[in-house]
Amino acid sequence: MVVVIVLHTSDWHLGRTFHGADLLAEQEAVLTYIAELVEREAVDVVVVAGDIYDRAVPSAEAVRVATTVLTRIRRAGAELVLTPGNHDSAARLGAFADFAAAGGLHLRATVAGIEEPVLLQDEHGPVAFYGLPYLEPEPSRHALGVPEARGHTGVLGEAMRRVRADLAGRPATRAVVLAHAFVTGGEPSESERTIAVGGVEQVPGSVFDGVDYVALGHLHGPQILAEHLRYSGSPLAYSFSEARQRKSVWLVDLDGDGLAGVRRHELPVPRPLAALSGELTALLTDPDHEQWREHFLSVTVTDRVRPVDAMRRLRERFPYAVHLDWRPEGGIPGAELKYGEAVRGRSDVEIARSFLDDCRGAAPNEREERLVHLALEAANRAEVAKL
Template structure:
């Protein structure tokens, strides 16, 4: 049996205020072609199908069109819900979907697999929707679930119990943060912002393959436990990470082979760093006019209307950051507090402030003159009072 593992579609997400719907439609077209060209039998979508619990109408249309396209290849499709999805909304039509498309969103159905046969016998697919302990502990009050690690451990215990009652091979599908993940490869935004409720890798012992979602970069935690990542780049931090799907072959004995199949990137992401005038150079414009651009300009002082100027040269400039180059002299390495303590006069205090906010660069000659003029005027005014 040949399986394609994808996840974290996030239909409806924007990229720095720009719609990703057209880009996703292009990538989904390539994904359908992957399924057809590789004679895939089963497509797994491991959660976060939508980016919101209340997706807009076009998001449903894109999902529907994509599921129909996958179904028309002859492959079966198994979908689970992630933390961004509303399990109720994603699953409400599950009973009405055409044969061969399975949407698994019910925690109480974890031990009831979707079973698909091939020439070697049955393969049991156990879908574990995203499990928020505070919400799902009502289903298993005796388990005393407080963390996602405990909850996922309980769910996998149900899976192993159901496996013991059935002959054949097994695949588990889950959406969580598993131990062993490289935290630099496109963690989704809620994971970065909150605490990490890590699920130990040994929790996933048992099935022949475990298809995980929740992390936006591909990762192999072991030969049989993997993240496929998102099919589209959703942040500049992901720009160097390949997009694609895992293709898994099961033989009569279990896992036989796993290989990566890349997906196209509709618009490249690039980060340009340097003085603003250098970033705006003709050479950069020629090379990156059609790319999503993040500009990190290193000028000492903030520049006037940098985004407007960048947009004029790079139509797809999505982000601009002022990251002044750090001075390496001894004075610049002093803390702001130390500089203030060393300052005796008001002029020195102002100079210390400017060095602090300008990454070690003090006032220019004309600025020093203005500072002294203002302070002199203040002294004269106080004397006349």
């Protein structure tokens, strides 16, 4: 049986950093793998459901990676349908859309004509791809001509009403919708930017009824909300909360009757994430920790006294340590006190001494005590001079 194969991906976030570490090399590696997968699986269409870039004005290097990857996918034989997410600039992403469409790259970035699909053909007839850009509720309700619409549900509901109306005039047409939204039942990670309006950001899955498949973007974990309603998730982990997620894409099969099946294909992990905890000396010397050398690391040091220059020392062994916490065994004494309680009835010297103790878990030594006295005396003289 001949089927149309659609690869569903989203949330590339090209140009994003991970706790300050550049990710473009890792992003290009995993997206190149997707391009190779397109060729191996003879994918017909690749849909990218928003957040191609991490910011509205991407860097030149991020644009270079996007151009390189999209070219590889196109050369592998697939058409592409892209929509902007809440991180993208719809105007910038959609620039030269008509020109790009002639080469097989379909950029659906405007509210105007939102019900006009990209039409592709197979032996069973047409397949319509409706690309819904991220719809910011306030401007979108006016652009859609429904000023009474409220929130994400209102504007997406109107967009899908238009899609269904168009589809009703296309008999025997199978339909795929791309949307960037937080659908009820989805599980967020720590790396998504909130899209809440008036405290509400979720929309019910029923908004998308009436089509064969909905390719969702926005949430970074791969998720199945219904057989035809799925998040692909991001191709890389963008927070340590995603360390256990198995990043993947969906391969969607459409036959003459519609959705024939969906296959999950896991993606390689260019640089895994891990978390380590322990006293700094043990972290730096334990041979068992050598396995984490090439991982992005979140490290928690548990020394009773805050170690000096801990991150620099950690990076000498673990060059990809990107996050550091200090949580001494037994907790930080007095950490539960409110500021007013902590300073009430205490001299400036006592407060300064306590501050140092709280920050690093050890009281000042004799030399530091002298420096505290000198600093406070200088501050007092400066205050007197102002009088």
